Amino acid sequence: MTTIKMIAISPEETKDVLADELKALGATAIDQQFKAVYFECDERVFYEAHLRLRSASRLLRVIKEFAAKDERMLYDQARRINWGTILGEENTFAIEGVPGERGEGVMTANTISKRIREALQTWFEDKIGKRAVVDLQDPDASLVAFVRGGRCILSVDTSGKSMHKRGYRSDKHPAPIKETMAAAMLLKLGYKGDVPLYDPMCGSGTVAIEAASMALGKAALIHRKKGEFGFERLTLFNSKLWREVQEDAREGKLEAPPAPIFASDISANYIEAARENAVRARVEKYMTFSKADFFESKAPAPSGLLVTNLPYGERIKGEFGGDDESFFKAIGDKLKKDYSGWRAAILAAEDSPWKFIGLKPTRKIRLLNGSIPVRLLVFDLYSGSKKKTPLNESLD
Ligand SMILES: C[S@@+](CC[C@H](N)C(=O)[O-])C[C@H]1O[C@@H](n2cnc3c(N)ncnc32)[C@H](O)[C@@H]1O
Numbered sequence: 071m072t073t074i075k076m077i078a079i080s081p082e083e084t085k086d087v088l089a090d091e092l093k094a095l096g097a098t099a100i101d102q103q104f105k106a107v108y109f110e111c112d113e114r115v116f117y118e119a120h121l122r123l124r125s126a127s128r129l130l131r132v133i134k135e136f137a138a139k140d141e142r143m144l145y146d147q148a149r150r151i152n153w154g155t156i157l158g159e160e161n162t163f164a165i166e167g168v169p170g171e172r173g174e175g176v177m178t179a180n181t182i183s184k185r186i187r188e189a190l191q192t193w194f195e196d197k198i199g200k201r202a203v204v205d206l207q208d209p210d211a212s213l214v215a216f217v218r219g220g221r222c223i224l225s226v227d228t229s230g231k232s233m234h235k236r237g238y239r240s241d242k243h244p245a246p247i248k249e250t251m252a253a254a255m256l257l258k259l260g261y262k263g264d265v266p267l268y269d270p271m272c273g274s275g276t277v278a279i280e281a282a283s284m285a286l287g288k289a290a291l292i293h294r295k296k297g298e299f300g301f302e303r304l305t306l307f308n309s310k311l312w313r314e315v316q317e318d319a320r321e322g323k324l325e326a327p328p329a330p331i332f333a334s335d336i337s338a339n340y341i342e343a344a345r346e347n348a349v350r351a352r353v354e355k356y357m358t359f360s361k362a363d364f365f366e367s368k369a370p371a372p373s374g375l376l377v378t379n380l381p382y383g384e385r386i387k388g389e390f391g392g393d394d395e396s397f398f399k400a401i402g403d404k405l406k407k408d409y410s411g412w413r414a415a416i417l418a419a420e421d422s423p424w425k426f427i428g429l430k431p432t433r434k435i436r437l438l439n440g441s442i443p444v445r446l447l448v449f450d451l452y453s454g455s456k457k458k459t460p461l462n463e464s465l466d
Contacts, residue, residue: 170218275344
């Protein structure tokens with residue numbers, strides 16, 4: 071059986087949950103690096119990783135690792151690759167050169183991609199008398215050459231579109247969280263789908279939809295359209311095994327989530343957009359949506375996990391009145407009053423006055439939301455005693 075070497079890319083802050091996901095899939099040699107997790111797998115796990123990983127943003131399949139102390143060596147080594155096993159004569163390609171260090175004598179991104187392009191094109195010319203064609207917009211093979219410490223890791227992007235693009239979301243909300251980030255948050259919180267989940271400021275519904283997918287044991291990218299994964303356009307594509315892996319995923323999904331999933335928002339338009347997204351993700355019938363002001367409504371269950379991504383900056387002031395401090399204080403008051411027995415995980419900007427929530431977080435998880443430094447603040451809202459509850463047991 072061939073061992074495939076892979077690199078899964080993710081934000082630095084969430085690579086730990088990505089490594090856990092890989093372990094659960096049966097990947098081996100899992101090695102966390104900067105903004106990446108290296109791993110090895112067989113061909114089945116290769117396809118499962120593309121279909122199931124929730125927190126990875128990209129997957130790269132390593133073609134070859136070699137010494138590349140200078141341009142000449144980079145070219146010579148790349149020239150020895152049997153390029154025909156990766157792309158066919160009709161396929162187009164692009165190469166992204168990534169220098170992993172700076173300084174004198176270090177090859178630039180341009181030099182790296184140019185040398186590999188020459189090696190690839192010369193190989194095709196020699197073998198079939200035809201030059202492979204570069205396409206920077208929509209290449210069949212998107213190659214990535216990472217050079218550091220005199221070594222090159224040459225890989226091909228097998229995920230294609232970024233993996234946060236699950237295929238269900240419209241652009242009807244101005245500030246949605248990335249699907250991969252929502253899933254990573256839920257994974258960090260230990261959510262397994264067996265406790266009620268509520269996002270009271272759900273916007274386009276990302277957190278709740280990702281939760282529903284997890285609770286049902288659905289494969290995260292099962293609704294991507296044919297041709298959207300990078301591997302589908304490469305000669306190494308095993309369409310039979312890919313079909314089998316997809317069928318197994320469909321069969322393995324649960325009939326219904328073990329616990330309910332609730333989502334609400336103050337805006338009727340956003341709730342409508344969230345519902346439409348859930349329909350596309352085919353989880354809508356397992357979810358309860360409502361238009362509601364968080365501060366005016368009751369908890370939807372006696373206990374559960376509340377996860378939400380707060381509005382921030384001008385949106386708090388402009389649309390919803392009050393200043394930041396009073397907004398955070400109101401959140402804290404509401405949690406204290408109506409959410410005892412719950413665990414609440416609130417995603418707030420690092421520079422916001424979140425301390426006005428007035429509760430001591432049990433965990434503060436540093437994350438980046440786009441480029442904004444944020445914290446996922448976890449509050450355990452004990453009902454009376456601090457005894458372990460079934461909720462704690464499921465999530466801890
Ligand atoms: C940052 S957005 C959430 C984005 C969401 N995570 C997504 O992926 O689309 C914050 C949301 O809070 C909602 N919101 C603000 N104040 C609210 C309130 N008092 N009750 C309920 N929702 C509120 C806004 O309408 C907005 O959609």
